[in-house]
Amino acid sequence: MTRFSPGDYLHRARRQVLTDLREDAYLPYVLLLAAGLCTFWIWHRVPNFATRDEKSRILDVLVAYGRVIDEPSLASLREGVAWSRVPFGATFHLYALVLLPVVLAAALLGEWEAFAALGFPAWEFGFYGAWQTLPEWVWTASILLVRLTNVAFALGCVYLTYRIGAAAYDRTTGDLAALLLTLTFGFLTIAHEGGEDMPALFFVLLALYLGLRYVQTDDGGLFVLAGAAGGVAIAFKLTAAPVVLVVGAAYVLRARRVREEARQGAAGDTDGPTAGPRAALWRPKLFLGAAFAGFLGIVLGFPTALVGEVGEVVTRIFGGSTARATHTTGPDAPIWWWFLRGYFSGLSLPLFAAGLVGTLASVASLRRRDAGVDGTALVLTALFAYLLLFSAWHDFRVHHLLPTFPLIALVVGERLLALRESRPAVVRPLIAALLITSGAYAAVGVGGYADMPRDNAEAWLEAEAGPNDAIEVYRVDFQDTAVPYDARVNHVAQPGDAEMVHCPEYVQVGYRDLLYLKEDSYYRTGPIQRWFIEDLVHEETNYEIVAEFGPRPPEFVPQRATPGSVTDLLPYGVVPQTDQYADEQELRPNQYTLILERTGECEADRDPPF
Secondary structure (H helix, E strand, O other): OOOOOHHHHHHHHHHHHHHHHHHOOOHHHHHHHHHHHHHOOOOOOOOOOOOHHHHHHHHHHHHHHHHHHHOOOHHHHHHHHHHOOOOOOHHHHHHHHHOHHHHHHHHHOOOOHHHHOOOOOOOHHHHHHHHHHOOHHHHHHHHHHHHHHHHHHHHHHHHHHHHHHHHHOOHHHHHHHHHHHHOOHHHHHHHOOOOOHHHHHHHHHHHHHHHHHHHHHOOHHHHHHHHHHHHHHHHHOHHHOOHHHHHHHHHHHHHHHHHHHHHHHHHOOOOOOOOOHHHHHOOHHHHHHHHHHHHHHHHHHOHHHHOOOHHHHHHHHHHHHHHHHHOOOOOOOOHHHHHHHHHHHHHOHHHHHHHHHHHHHHHHHHHHOOOOHHHHHHHHHHHHHHHHHHHOOOOOOHHHHOOHHHHHHHHHHHHHHHHHOOOHHHHHHHHHHHHHHHHHHHHHHHHHHHHOHHHHHHHHHHHHOOOOOEEEEOOOOHHHOOOOOOOEEEEOOOOOOOOOOOOOOEEEEEOOHHHHHOOOOOOOOOHHHHHHHHHHHOOOOOEEEEEEEOOOOHHHOOOOOOOOOOOOOHHHHOOOOOOOOOOOOOOHHHHOEEEEEEOOOOOOOOOOOO
């Protein structure tokens, strides 16, 4: 085993990156394209949030800062960390570092006490009160810094996809795989929000790459680093757990390679290695070293563990993971339907078809022991481990499938270029068609960020509503609504002693509110609520429609895919959209917003049934 020197490995990594950028003429342009697509209109929804998770991850950190600012002590730090919505591990560490400049800037501007005033925010209306407690610029700066951090990790994922392809096969394969990932719309949407998904993916790919290099070089230090990277990935997101199988597979593949080298040495008239196979498989110090490094990565990644809240860690790992597998957040449908739904939306139909065929072809190629078989084996191990993990869930969404996107890009890129040697006349147009269709799907999808209905509705309300005009909304979380930062808002989830306006000047109806109008919906049902929404949208009350943003559903009734229907899913892979059932990022079709203004006298018996 090579002497373990972290500084040496960092130097080698830096040298490898610079070499790749210098010697590969295409890589800089792929990374530049990825940067452009990932950052396009990155400020959408600011100072509001793209998802509930983005809001929680930022708020968790700012509450901890506020507790320490209010009362500097270890007890306050412990309370602030333990308050977080869920102990989401390494994401807390990362964003605490990223948001430190915002906190320091507030101190310089004399707004330090605003963080202390956060206290332990009330849950009503998705922490709306906490949102308005801090200055608007704090949220703007915080959200942008967090999203740009995710963009940096996204670029790292594109590069690691290239590096895995280059190390396993050749630079051309790495370029094509990196380009395919860059043109994957599901990958680009996650880069446009703050969360733990992209950092977790980065460390999964890093563990895979280090494991592959261990197989190729027998450098034990790389195997230990692979274990550590896998542990950090799990600390970011528990669904990164399949990385354990990837690192274990690298350990076994190295032993298999030693056995093959031993056979070649025995067959030839040389003094090649002949006693290595069993010794290569039985390396307890190396194996335990990687396992311990992974364990440290997990434990140190959870801030709740570092402040002594071990129970929170145990609950998160053993309770939260099993609960998510059984938690219902969508309609009852076969698991294959959920896979198709996520992959059609995240990949586009052409790229999904290429991924399916490419995966089957890659499995078949393992028997031939082609060059790069170890890389193929590791990529397929990771891919099937993730598919097996999600097959046990009731449902999942695009961000859950994110780790499989670079793996699919690798198998597609490798199989296409392998086939090009025998059938160039067929493969070259096929590659061109795949890049054009995937690029168009991704470009149209990303272009949608520039025309977000909720952003447009917020701008309209800022221009038209008076400073004392109340806006009534019916969603539980304010990031699902189009409300300006300083708006006066009526909401059903406000505390009982909050000041409510009986007849607000404006009423806002969103896409999810319209689900009450859809028959056989698995949630948001109830005749009273349906009648109330029907009267509003058909202007049968003293409110009339004054503005609407986004594509109106036919007769105001959302047209969602029928659970179990493949034909209903086909448009998902043709028109970019994220028609989700829970906290996934919503784009233009799901952001339809209707604004109504009161035109008559206030009705004394008015009582919204929410």
